[in-house]
Amino acid sequence: MFDKRIYENIDWGLIGLTLLLCFTGLIVLYSAVHAGSSTSHQVFFKKQLIWLACGLCCMIIVSLISYKNLEKWGIWIYIFCICLLIAVYFFGKKAGGSQRWLELGPVTVQPSEIVKVAVIIILARYFSKKVTRQGFVLKTLMTPFILVMIPFLLIAKQPDLGTSMLILLISVFMTLFVKIARRTFIYMTVSGAAFIPFVWMFLLQDYQKQRILTFLSPDSDTRGAGYHIFQSKIAIGSGMITGKGYLEGTQNALSFLPEQHTDFILTVLAEEWGFIGSSFLLVVYLAFMVWGLNIAAGCRDSFGTILAVGIVSMLFCQVFINVGMIMGLMPVVGVPLPLVSYGGSSVLTSMIGIGILMSISIRRQFSND
Amino acid sequence: MKQYLDTPDNDWYKQRLGIFVVCITVLVLLLVFRLFYLQIYKGQEYRDRSENNRIHLQQIESTRGLIYDSQGVLLVENRPQYNISIIKRSAKPLKKTLKKLSNYTGIPVVELNKKVSKIKRSQSYKHFTLNKDIERDVLAKLEVRKFDLPGVFVNVKSHRNYLKSRRASHIIGYLSAISLKELKSKKYKWAKGGDSIGKFGVEKIYEKYLRGKSGERLVEVDVTGKVVRVLNTIKAKPGNNLFLTINHNVQKKAEELLIGKVGSIVAMDPSNGEIIAIASSPTFDQNDFIGGMSHSKWNKMISNKNRPMENKAVQGNYPPASIYKIVTAIAALEEGVVDEDTIVNCPGYHKYGNRVFRCWKPGGHGNVNIKDALKESCDVFFYQVGQKLGVDRIAWYSRACGFGERTGIDLDHESKGLIPTIIWKKKRAGKSWHGGDTLSVSIGQSYNLVTPVQAVGMISSIANGGIRYKPIIVKKIETASAKVVMENEKIILGKLPVTPKTMKIIRKGLWRVVNQRLGTAWIIRDKQVSISGKTGTAQVVGRKKMTPEEIKALPYRLKPHAWFVAYAPSRDPKIAVAVIVEHGEHGGSAAGPLARKLIREYLKIPDPPPPPPLIEEIVIKPEVKLEPEKPKVKIKANLQEEKKIESDSGLKDETEKKETSNSDSELIEQKKDSVEDEIKPEAFLEP
Incomplete structure (x- = not known):
């Protein structure tokens, strides 16, 4: 484990991009919690610092472990995570109408976050063994389908639509990457479309339907469900090119937005730093993902490649959903912006993912292990 | 197995990764375009909105x-x-x-x-x-x-x-x-x-x-x-x-009675456990806290030695002293250690090993039975009884009377009190139990600690025939439109382990405390309402018994606490009261009158008209007659009462002085008195 080659092959580019994201996040978070109304939110800044420090430690530890071990342990990690979800189902802590958290002594954890990584590992393990140039057919897709549906349903039951959709989306990305046979793809698209009315009628809660309806006609209702998106768009738009200046955002200071330190944090950046600031962050994210895919390309075994693609998909989906949501491109779902939004479980999961990428990156040079 | 399933190589992956990069870039660009649209194309519009037309x-x-x-x-x-x-x-x-x-x-x-x-x-x-x-x-x-x-x-x-x-x-x-x-x-x-x-x-x-x-x-x-x-x-x-459940008038009275004193008064309705009044002195003004209190004021308050922020009724731990003799008496009767007629001779001291335990009355009480032992608070009687019972049996009865555990009243920081046992001493102090400790425990000294609210609970359950109710302070909760949200019904915590026969004996004893000559609370006897109760004088320092003069000479902080627990009317009690006055010296004289006045207030017995100002020189102020409620007059009335009391207790003092010479004849005389006094009320105590 303490191989000299590890130090020689440290991926400084990945570390640099990660730290840049963390740093940007902290600057924006400071504004979000200090200009906002309640002084009680100011503790979030210090807490986030602690979480980021913990996250970096996790990242280092994970990067020291060879990702090939994850292939061996994958099934156990997956089972452990499913057990956690079942535990949440029975003993979870309720808050705000949903049951998502487990209380372990002094800390409260949200297992659905780490489940994302477990699903990525188990899928990468399965796909790497069955992958062919011709692509997957219905029969070979059955196993991954079941593997994804178990956590999906458990999380959707909590209910946490954001995270469960995220897991589904990550799985779709990974499956598309390893290729689906053309005919199978057509079948699935058609039957999936036929499935939508069923989902609408039986699976979605009323408030979720309301969010989707609001999304489809956003300007019809600026007081009720559309209030957040309306205010969010004002905040972003009013930033214009250069923004109103750091700590000067009026939408932020007057706390028009709820959750301006978690899911809506990008509005603070967009308002105070303008188009320049917000597109800069998006470019950093893009660079990060391209870097990650480059790591995948450099890896010499299927498992590592698919695993890296999975991690990149995870981060990408979160960024896309979050940014799309606050700009009114998507319905309101609670997905945090990786490494920027406040939140311990989210930071840890992102950092573990980056640690896995790092582990793959370090070992791509190794001839044999 | 067909061979068309080719394993992909590195180039295949690179090709697919290329597609992936393109997709991601396109999607991110889509987001950037949206940002462009919102921030640059429509930027000015949103900027105006954010500045002018705010929805809040x-x-x-x-x-x-x-x-x-x-x-x-x-x-x-x-x-x-x-x-x-x-x-x-x-x-x-x-x-x-x-x-x-x-x-x-x-x-x-x-x-x-x-x-x-x-x-x-x-x-x-x-x-x-x-x-x-x-x-x-x-x-x-x-x-x-x-x-x-x-x-x-x-x-x-x-x-x-x-x-x-x-x-x-x-x-x-x-x-x-x-x-x-x-x-x-x-x-x-x-x-x-x-x-x-x-x-x-x-x-x-x-x-x-x-x-x-x-x-x-x-x-x-x-x-x-x-x-x-x-x-x-x-x-x-x-x-x-x-x-x-608090009655404002009674509460007011209780607080007025405690002005200038440190201590607490708790009054309870024995039929349901509702607290009628609960006062703790000194107190504080709640309005001072509105809008923040200055630092100096707060510091002054928390550094006050008399602890105004402490609710002494539930937080105050006091040695129960002689009020604990009720518990010892119950234990003794129930365990068959004594019966109604057992006579113990009190020579004024009790020898235990090579130690001598003294009775509060220097010359002793002579021959006493259990009722008289309660009445006169004879220590020697209870030393002997306690010795036979042992500490753990006393502790069991004490717990059954509600001591040593929280009553569960809806107030903050309620204290548990303390009921010592052999195991407790071993654990806490690491010392083994001495027989002498048991003797102290049986008269309520030693390690015993109780709160006033526990004391009122105990006397209230004696008053109602043995049921322990949970003390309640909130009667009901209503919405603004007078719909009842919650109503506190009476909650039975337990029953005293007391047979009706024992109960009768105890109640008779408590009745005698107030209503018979030589009873320790004789000075508060009241013609309009019969009160039953028990006094207590809790030593703050040392175990040595002191003469009243010595006690008087003690500095304030070392003076004993005065206890009085009572209920009234004796036959069909409507109110149970516990009074503690810190460093008030004698239970009968310091705490007793407060209980009596509170009982009168609750039962709405009007104060007797002030006696004609014959003794008071020639201070005929017109206010005196017009406003008999004025405190000035009250103090005078008190003085008079005390004078009267002194003349009563003068007789007691005399008895004490003379006891060696002709105690027998005195006793006979007193017996006669008491028989006369007893006849009527004891009859109505009978079931």
């Missing part, structure tokens, strides 16, 4: 529930408070506005400038409170000149008002701004910074009922922050009203 969600505070006494007397209400606030950015021109504001309000411009200069840039969009609680005439001036003062607002805030200042402070408690620590705790999830919450008493414990639910109002505000129109309103829900 405002919170509507709920009104907090009111608090009444059991008779429907309003004790706590809310009153509006008007605060001046400013939005710095809207107040333009700032200097001129502040000058005008200073003219209208009379606040110096320098002070206003100082306050405004403290507002940070990032806070300049928000209301900043300049002055709290302005007078009504200032309010009127500001309202008229509203349009002359851009950016200046008058906000109304509901404010707690404790109508009866200092009354029942320890029970009602007070409101105060939420602390950072409380904000973080899960208990106050709904709260935000600057909210006021109950910090003590029922204000704290019934917070969730009293609070109500705040509403919301969606408003459109103009550039100066003024509301242009209201878009949507969710009404606030007022808090629920609380009805206490």
Whole structure:
């Protein structure tokens, strides 16, 4: 484990991009919690610092472990995570109408976050063994389908639509990457479309339907469900090119937005730093993902490649959903912006993912292990 | 197996990864285009919106529930408070506005400038409170000149008002701004910074009922922050009203009786456990906490040696002293150690090993049975009984009487008290139990500690024939529209392990304490109401018995605590009372009269007319006759009463002095007296 080659092959580019994201996040978070109304939110800044420090430690530890071990342990990690979800189902802590958290002594954890990584590992393990140039057919897709549906349903039951959709989306990305046979793809698209009315009628809660309806006609209702998106768009738009200046955002200071330190944090950046600031962050994210895919390309075994693609998909989906949501491109779902939004479980999961990428990156040079 | 399934190589992956990169880049570019659209193409429009046409969600505070006494007397209400606030950015021109504001309000411009200069840039969009609680005439001036003062607002805030200042402070408690620590705790999830919450008493414990639910109002505000129109309103829900079991008049009396003393009075309805009055002295003024208390005031309060913030009725741990003899007597009778007729000779001391335990009465009580032992509080009788019982049996009965555990009353920081056992001493002190400890325990000294509320619970269960009720202080909770939300029914905690026969003996003994000559509370006997009770004089220092003169000479902090527990009327008790006066010396003379006066107040027995001012020289002030309630007169009346008492107890003193010479003849005489006294009431004590 303490191989000299590890130090020689440290991926400084990945570390640099990660730290840049963390740093940007902290600057924006400071504004979000200090200009906002309640002084009680100011503790979030210090807490986030602690979480980021913990996250970096996790990242280092994970990067020291060879990702090939994850292939061996994958099934156990997956089972452990499913057990956690079942535990949440029975003993979870309720808050705000949903049951998502487990209380372990002094800390409260949200297992659905780490489940994302477990699903990525188990899928990468399965796909790497069955992958062919011709692509997957219905029969070979059955196993991954079941593997994804178990956590999906458990999380959707909590209910946490954001995270469960995220897991589904990550799985779709990974499956598309390893290729689906053309005919199978057509079948699935058609039957999936036929499935939508069923989902609408039986699976979605009323408030979720309301969010989707609001999304489809956003300007019809600026007081009720559309209030957040309306205010969010004002905040972003009013930033214009250069923004109103750091700590000067009026939408932020007057706390028009709820959750301006978690899911809506990008509005603070967009308002105070303008188009320049917000597109800069998006470019950093893009660079990060391209870097990650480059790591995948450099890896010499299927498992590592698919695993890296999975991690990149995870981060990408979160960024896309979050940014799309606050700009009114998507319905309101609670997905945090990786490494920027406040939140311990989210930071840890992102950092573990980056640690896995790092582990793959370090070992791509190794001839044999 | 068909061979068309080719394993992909590195180039295949690279090709697919290429597609992936393109997809991701396109999607991110889509987001950037959207940003461009919002921030550059439509940027100016949104910028104008953010500056001019603000839609804001405002919170509507709920009104907090009111608090009444059991008779429907309003004790706590809310009153509006008007605060001046400013939005710095809207107040333009700032200097001129502040000058005008200073003219209208009379606040110096320098002070206003100082306050405004403290507002940070990032806070300049928000209301900043300049002055709290302005007078009504200032309010009127500001309202008229509203349009002359851009950016200046008058906000109304509901404010707690404790109508009866200092009354029942320890029970009602007070409101105060939420602390950072409380904000973080899960208990106050709904709260935000600057909210006021109950910090003590029922204000704290019934917070969730009293609070109500705040509403919301969606408003459109103009550039100066003024509301242009209201878009949507969710009404606030007022808090629920609380009805206490406390009787305001009795509470008032109890507090008046404790003025100038340190201690506590608790009165309970023996039929259901409802607390009628619960006073702790010294007390504090709840209104001082509204809007924050100055540091010096707070420090003064918490450094006060008499602990005004402590609710002595539930937090005070006191040695029970002789009131504990009731427990020992119950244990003795139930365990068959003595019966009604067992006679013990009290020579004034009891030898145990090589130690001598003395009775409080230097010459001894002579031959006493259990009723007389209670009546005269004979220590030697209980030493002997306690020795036979052993400490653990006493402890068992003590627990059965409700000592050594919390009563569960709805008040903060209730103390458990302490009932020593052999195991307890071994664990705590690491020492083994001595037989001598048992003797001390049996007269309520040693390690025993009880709270006044436990004491009243015990005497109340004697009063009602053996049922222990949980003390209740909140009768019911109603919504603002008088719908009952919660009603506290009586809760039985347990039953005393006492047979009717034992109960009868104990009650007779307690009756004699007050109503027979030589009873330790003889001085408080009352012709209009028969009181039964037990006195206690709790040594604060040392075990040595002292003569009354020695006790008088002690410094205040070393004087014994005075206890009195009682119920009345003796036959069909309506009220049970426990009184403790810290360092009050004798239970009978210091605590007893307070209990008697409280009982009279509750049973609405009018005070006897003041005796004609014959003895009082020639101080015929006209007020005296017109207002007999004046405290001045009361003190005089007290003096008289005490004189009378002295003449009564003079007889006792004489007896003590003469005891060696002709105690026998005295005894016979007294017996005669007591028989006469006894006949009637004892008859009505009989079931």
